[in-house]
Each structure stands twice: as C-alpha cells, then as structure tokens.
Amino acid sequence: MALVDILVPDIGDFDEVSVIELMVKPGDTVKAEQSLITVESDKASMEIPSSHAGVVKEIKVQLGDKVKQGSLVLTLESASAASPAPVAAATPAVAAVAPVSAPNVAAAPVSSAQVAPVLVAPAAPAPAATAALPAHEPTALALNLPHASPSVRKFARELGVPLNEVKGSGPKGRVTLIDVQGFTRSVMSGAVQTQAGAAQAKASGGDGAGLGLIAWPKVDFAKFGPTERKDIARIKKISAANLHRNWVMIPHVTNHDDADITDLEAFRVATNKENEKSGIKVTMLAFLIKACVAALKKFPEFNSSLDGDQLVLKQYFHIGFAADTPNGLMVPVIKDADKKGIFQISQEMAELAKKAREGKLSPAEMTGASFTISSLGGIGGRYFTPIINAPEVAILGVCKSQMEPVWDGKTFVPRLMLPLSLSWDHRVIDGAAAARFNVYLGQILADFRRVLL
Numbered sequence: 001m002a003l004v005d006i007l008v009p010d011i012g013d014f015d016e017v018s019v020i021e022l023m024v025k026p027g028d029t030v031k032a033e034q035s036l037i038t039v040e041s042d043k044a045s046m047e048i049p050s051s052h053a054g055v056v057k058e059i060k061v062q063l064g065d066k067v068k069q070g071s072l073v074l075t076l077e078s079a080s081a082a083s084p085a086p087v088a089a090a091t092p093a094v095a096a097v098a099p100v101s102a103p104n105v106a107a108a109p110v111s112s113a114q115v116a117p118v119l120v121a122p123a124a125p126a127p128a129a130t131a132a133l134p135a136h137e138p139t140a141l142a143l144n145l146p147h148a149s150p151s152v153r154k155f156a157r158e159l160g161v162p163l164n165e166v167k168g169s170g171p172k173g174r175v176t177l178i179d180v181q182g183f184t185r186s187v188m189s190g191a192v193q194t195q196a197g198a199a200q201a202k203a204s205g206g207d208g209a210g211l212g213l214i215a216w217p218k219v220d221f222a223k224f225g226p227t228e229r230k231d232i233a234r235i236k237k238i239s240a241a242n243l244h245r246n247w248v249m250i251p252h253v254t255n256h257d258d259a260d261i262t263d264l265e266a267f268r269v270a271t272n273k274e275n276e277k278s279g280i281k282v283t284m285l286a287f288l289i290k291a292c293v294a295a296l297k298k299f300p301e302f303n304s305s306l307d308g309d310q311l312v313l314k315q316y317f318h319i320g321f322a323a324d325t326p327n328g329l330m331v332p333v334i335k336d337a338d339k340k341g342i343f344q345i346s347q348e349m350a351e352l353a354k355k356a357r358e359g360k361l362s363p364a365e366m367t368g369a370s371f372t373i374s375s376l377g378g379i380g381g382r383y384f385t386p387i388i389n390a391p392e393v394a395i396l397g398v399c400k401s402q403m404e405p406v407w408d409g410k411t412f413v414p415r416l417m418l419p420l421s422l423s424w425d426h427r428v429i430d431g432a433a434a435a436r437f438n439v440y441l442g443q444i445l446a447d448f449r450r451v452l453l
C-alpha cells in the first residue's frame with residue numbers, strides 16, 4: 001500500500017475551474033477512472049476521474065475552490081501506486097444548458113407560480129459534446145451516487161433538486177434532464193416531497209419549518225378527552241391557503257375608528273319603510289360600499305395593487321364583500337360600484353350573497369375586486385383585524401353598531417356608533433393616510449352630503 005496524490009489532469013483550454021461537487025469522502029473505496037469531483041467553468045462542467053484504485057485518505061479540495069491542471073484533488077491509499085490507469089489528458093466534456101422553452105413550460109399541468117423554477121429548464125436534454133476525459137460509468141450503487149451526466153448534475157444543482165431522489169428513465173436508469181424537470185414539477189405541485197422536505201415537515205408537524213420557527217406542537221388530544229375528526233371543506237382549504245399567504249406576506253396594520261351613523265340609520269330605516277313594496281331591502285353595507293368608493297376616490301392608493309416596483313392605480317371601483325356561507329368564506333364582487341345607486345347595490349348584494357350560500361357564484365362574480373369590505377355587523381363584536389385580500393392593499397372590517405354616549409361639547413348625547421377596522425398594506429400606505437381615510441369615511445357616513453363637496 002502506498003499513498004498516491006490524485007491530481008487534476010489536463011483540462012484543455014481552461015486555466016482554472018471551480019470545484020462544484022465532491023463525489024467521494026475519506027474512507028470510500030474508488031476504482032481507477034471513477035469520478036471524484038465535478039468542476040465547472042463558466043461554459044462547462046466535467047468530472048475528474050481517479051488515476052488509481054484505492055481508498056480515499058484525505059480530500060484536499062473544498063466546494064468553491066479554484067483548481068487547474070496539476071492541482072492536488074485527494075490522497076489515496078493504493079496497492080497499485082506504480083501502475084496508474086492511463087488518464088487521458090484532453091478537453092473537458094461541454095455541458096451547456098439549453099435555452100428556455102416557453103411551450104414546454106406551458107404544457108406543465110401546474111399553476112404559473114408553481115412552474116417558476118421550471119422556467120429555467122431546457123425542453124430536452126442538452127446535447128453534450130463528446131467527452132474527451134475517460135469514459136465514466138458512475139458507480140451509482142456502490143457510492144449511492146445518481147447516474148447522470150455533468151449537464152444534468154449542473155441543472156439539478158441549480159434547481160436544488162436532490163439527484164439521488166430522481167428516478168432515472170435513461171439507459172441503465174440514467175437520470176435525464178426531463179427526469180429532473182418532471183421531479184421538479186411533482187414537488188412544486190405537491191405530488192411528491194423531497195426527503196429533506198418530508199423530514200422538515202415531520203419535525204415541524206407540517207408547519208413553520210420554512211420560517212425557521214420551532215416545531216408545531218404535536219398533541220395526542222384523545223389523552224385529554226373524546227375527540228372527532230372532520231375533513232376540511234374544499235373552499236375553506238382554498239381560502240385558508242390564500243389567507244395564510246396574505247397574512248405572512250403583507251405587512252398589515254389595522255386602524256380602528258368609529259363612525260356616527262345615527263342619521264344614516266334613520267334614513268335607511270325610513271327608506272326601507274317607503275319602499276317596502278319594492279322587495280329590495282337597503283342594508284348598511286350598501287351605504288358602506290358607496291362611502292368607501294368616495295374615500296377610495298379621495299385616497300387612490302387604497303384602490304391599488306403592487307406590481308414589482310410599480311403601483312397599479314385602478315380607475316375602476318369593484319368592491320368585494322365577504323359572505324359567510326356554509327362552505328366557508330366567499331368574496332363576491334360588486335362591479336363598478338361608483339356607477340350604481342344604493343338600491344341597485346343592495347339588490348345585487350342580496351343576489352350575490354344568495355348565490356354564494358348556494359355555491360353558485362361564477363368565477364367572474366368573485367374576481368376583479370379593487371377593495372374589500374368584511375361586515376360582521378349583523379352578528380356582533382366591536383373590532384377585528386381583517387386580512388387583506390391580495391393583491392388588494394386594504395380591507396375594511398365593520399362590526400355591530402350600538403348606541404353610545406358621545407360628548408357633544410356640552411353634554412353626552414346618545415349616538416349610534418359603527419366600529420370600523422381598516423387593515424392596510426404598509427408597503428403602499430402610511431399610517432397617516434390610513435387615519436385620514438378612516439376619518440373621511442366616518443365623516444361621509446355621518447353626513448353623506450360631504451360626498452358632494
């Protein structure tokens with residue numbers, strides 16, 4: 001047995017290349033010509049083979065190191081030190097990644113957000129130039145290394161795909177670029193989990209690991225008393241995913257205020273009495289929609305969406321309203337609320353709320369909102385913190401109005417006060433603007449003639 005230095009052979013035109021993969025570790029038994037490390041230039045990647053058979057003693061390079069012809073890769077304890085395998089000094093195998101193929105991406109049966117990582121994927125395996133280094137047949141079983149070309153390894157590394165978890169469809173189970181693409185799609189669509197992802201999810205009870213939080217408490221509830229398990233309704237699952245994303249991604253702030261709606265409520269009741277025969281019941285929410293339209297016109301950034309570095313200011317006023325249904329929360333939208341009167345809005349709202357409860361809303365009736373109102377007024381409560389309905393930037397929460405003693409400067413008078421809770425996206429809106437929006441909204445609700453000013 002003798003110690004042998006394994007050096008980088010002739011790598012052709014490249015002066016220096018980076019070490020991007022260590023394929024063996026100390027103690028591993030390697031065969032002559034087995035790949036030891038992968039190196040990469042800005043144009044190609046290639047595997048450096050061993051000139052001898054033996055046992056790896058010490059690895060002399062680290063990931064990211066720059067190496068060139070003659071650099072020491074590792075030391076090997078070898079019985080055949082005197083007769084090294086003939087390592088061909090030659091040009092490296094070129095492993096350029098093929099260009100992006102949009103049609104290929106469009107064919108993926110997942111959402112646009114899900115295919116994002118696939119956008120960099122080539123449509124088909126890149127034709128690798130003939131390898132001039134010794135022909136390499138990876139010893140996948142012996143070293144648990146996947147059987148794949150340098151270009152596939154490079155591609156998988158760029159996507160963070162654990163290659164040893166990808167099932168190869170090529171000859172002798174070789175992993176192809178298409179296999180890596182397919183694996184990526186499956187992971188993104190949730191059909192497959194990587195081992196690391198599964199371990200993380202297991203450790204965290206399925207939540208919080210990605211945020212670096214401590215694990216979700218795992219409790220055997222049955223230890224404390226009888227329990228029952230129920231499947232969560234499909235709509236609830238969809239809205240939960242949206243609410244979770246919006247809560248985590250939007251820096252929410254909520255301003256609470258009260259509006260004096262004593263006169264407005266008297267007007268609403270009188271209007272309903274006068275129009276009893278029409279069959280249309282005017283609700284406070286219809287007035288709130290109109291009042292919000294006026295406030296959105298005065299403070300246009302509340303009627304906007306973020307798009308990268310730009311703010312999209314909408315010139316339409318489509319107001320969503322949260323509706324409580326047996327299947328979960330739905331948000332129908334009153335389109336062009338600025339062009340509609342209180343009767344029309346009340347009638348449309350009643351129809352949309354009915355459809356929502358019957359599960360008959362069309363996608364068109366639930367999309368395009370530029371601002372949302374969530375009213376719990378018919379139920380109760382004082383204030384709450386509504387979650388913004390992305391990509392909108394603000395939402396108004398409304399609770400139950402009640403008579404309160406209000407100081408008029410001389411004495412306390414009974415006034416009907418409506419609690420307002422405005423959540424806003426702090427990336428777009430400042431606290432002062434939010435306070436002004438609420439004050440203005442309160443002023444309009446107290447006296448709608450202000451809209452005319």
Ligand code: CAO
Nearest residue numbers: 283284285322323324329353374375376377378399400401
């Ligand atoms: N203060 C006091 N009373 C109010 C009120 C308020 N702010 N808002 C409504 N009311 C009263 C109404 O006047 C009505 O009283 P009458 O029956 O005596 O006339 C009663 O409460 C019921 O109103 P409503 O709820 O049927 O009508 P609405 O227009 O206020 O609301 C709708 C319609 C669809 C928004 C509502 O039915 C609903 O689903 N609300 C729940 C929304 C929700 O779940 N939000 C939470 C989202 S976050 O999870």
